[in-house]
Amino acid sequence: MPAAAAAEEPFCADRPQPARHADVAIIGAGAAGLFAAAWVGRQARGQGRPLSIVALDGARKLGAKILVAGGGRCNVTHWRVAETDFAGSTSPAIRKVLARFTVDDTVAFFKAAGVELKREDTGKLFPVTDSARTVLDALIREATRAGTELVHPARVTALARDAAGFLLTTSAGPIRAVRVILCSGGRSLPKSGSDGGGHSLASALGHSLTQPIVPSLVPLLLPPGHWITELSGLTLPAEIVLTSATGRRLTSCTGSTLCTHFGLSGPAVLDISRHWLVARDRAQTTGAPPVKLAINWLPGRPTDEVERLLLEPRGRAVTSILREHLPDRLARRLCELAGAPSAGDLPREARRRLVGLLTAGPLEIAGDRGFTIAEATAGGVPLSEVRLDTMESRVCPGLHFAGEVLDVDGRIGGFNFQWAWASGFLAGTAAAAASHTPTSVAGG
Missing domain, CATH: 3.50.50.60 (FAD/NAD(P)-binding domain)
Structure with a gap:
C-alpha cells in the first residue's frame, strides 16, 4: 500500500x-x-x-x-x-x-x-x-x-x-x-x-x-579448553540447575542443549542464563558466596534410577549402556572423566563419580556472550x-x-x-x- x-x-x-x-x-x-x-x-x-x-x-x-x-x-x-x-x-x-x-x-x-x-x-x-x-x-x-x-x-x-x-x-x-x-x-x-x-x-x-x-536469553561461556567445547555441535535434552553455594536448588530449566566451541547454548541454557547472571552479580555486590550451575544429562531420571542403570547388567561395558541413552561422544567422555574402565564391571567409586557427572555435572561458567548476542x-x-x-x-x-x-x-x-x-x-x-x-x- x-x-x-x-x-x-x-x-x-x-x-x-x-x-x-x-x-x-x-x-x-x-x-x-x-x-x-x-x-x-x-x-x-x-x-x-x-x-x-x-x-x-x-x-x-x-x-x-x-x-x-x-x-x-x-x-x-x-x-x-x-x-x-x-x-x-x-x-x-x-x-x-x-x-x-x-x-x-x-x-x-x-x-x-x-x-x-x-x-x-x-x-x-x-x-x-x-x-x-x-x-x-x-x-x-x-x-x-x-x-x-x-x-x-x-x-x-x-x-x-x-x-x-x-x-x-x-x-x-x-x-x-x-x-x-x-x-x-x-x-x-x-x-x-x-x-x-x-x-x-x-x-x-x-x-x-x-x-x-544483565543479558537474558544469552549463550554461556566455558573456560578455554573445557571438555564440553570438544563436543561442539552436539545437541541433546538436558536440565541446567542453578544452586546456592551450599547446594540449595534455586531454579532449573530443561530443554534442548547445544554444546558449542565456546560453551553452551540452546533453549535450556538461554532460559537459565538470566537467573545465573542476576544471582552472580548480586553475590558479587553483596560479597555472598557464588552461585553454581550444574548439568543433568539424563533429565527426568532420579539419581537412584541412574545408579541402577549402571549396575545392570553386570559384565557389560558401561559405555555401551550409556550409548543407549546418550550420544557416543558424550558417553565416552563422561566415562573418561569418571575413570570408568572400558570393559568389565564398574567399580563403586567410579560408578559414584559417573552418577555425579551424569546427573549433576558441575559447570565452570566463565561468562556470557553479552548484550550483542x-x-x-x-x-x-x-x-x-x-x-x-x-x-x-x-x-x-x-x-x-x-x-x-x-x-x-x-x-x-x-x-x-x-x-x-x-x-x-x-x-x-x-x-x-x-x-x-x-x-x-x-x-x-
Whole structure:
C-alpha cells in the first residue's frame, strides 16, 4: 500500500527541522512501539477524534529484532502464556498486564492484519509464511493505517517534561508531545537500536532501574579448553540447575542443549542464563558466596534410577549402556572423566563419580556472550513504578511504557513478544484515551 511504502522512507535528518507537535510520541518503533502506535490510532478513531501520532526510531531500517526472531521466522507468541514464564517484576503484576491482552487477542489481531498463525509442536506460534518479514510488514502497515508517522533514523537524545507536556530532542529535530510512550527496548542486540538509551531517558525523568541489568536469553561461556567445547555441535535434552553455594536448588530449566566451541547454548541454557547472571552479580555486590550451575544429562531420571542403570547388567561395558541413552561422544567422555574402565564391571567409586557427572555435572561458567548476542534484557524500569491498567508512569504523568524497557523478561518461545503486544496495547489505548486532556500531564 502507498502509505506503508511512504512510511519506510527515512526522515531526512541532514538539515535543521522546525519543532513539530504530536499528541502522542512513541520512542522506539520495534514490536512494542509499532503495536502501541496501531492502538493509539485505533482508539482515537474509535472515539471520533483522530490524533497526531509520531513514532521515532534510531535505526535506518525498522524491525531488526523482529526479523531475526525465531531463526528469521518470528515466533509471534506461544499458545499458552502465564506469568510464570517471565522473570523480573512480581508475578501478580505481570499477570495483570498479560490478562488484558491474551494470546487469543494476539491471534485475532494478526489475522485481521492478514497474518495467519500456525502452532508448532513446541507450542510456538509462527506465521504460516515462515517469514518474519510478514509480521514486520503487517505491523508497519497497521501503524501507518492508524495514522502514525514513522520517523527514522531519528535518535531521541533527551526527554524533558514541563507544563505543556514533553519536549523530545531528536536527531531529526525537536518534537513537542502531549504524551509519550517509551518503547525503546532494553540493551540487547544494540545494533538494532536498543542500546540502553531508553533506560537513560526513564532515569532522567525520575525513574529507578533495577539492579543488576544483565543479558537474558544469552549463550554461556566455558573456560578455554573445557571438555564440553570438544563436543561442539552436539545437541541433546538436558536440565541446567542453578544452586546456592551450599547446594540449595534455586531454579532449573530443561530443554534442548547445544554444546558449542565456546560453551553452551540452546533453549535450556538461554532460559537459565538470566537467573545465573542476576544471582552472580548480586553475590558479587553483596560479597555472598557464588552461585553454581550444574548439568543433568539424563533429565527426568532420579539419581537412584541412574545408579541402577549402571549396575545392570553386570559384565557389560558401561559405555555401551550409556550409548543407549546418550550420544557416543558424550558417553565416552563422561566415562573418561569418571575413570570408568572400558570393559568389565564398574567399580563403586567410579560408578559414584559417573552418577555425579551424569546427573549433576558441575559447570565452570566463565561468562556470557553479552548484550550483542542476547535476545533480551533482564532488568529495567520496575513495574511498581507503573500503573498497570494504563502502563502510565507513577513518577512522571503522561509517560507510558511498553516492552523490554521494563523489568520483565520471558523465556524463549515467543513470550517476550506477547509481553510487547500486551503492554503495547495497554499503553497505546490509554495514551489515546487521555491525550485530549493536556492538563492531565501538568500535575505532579
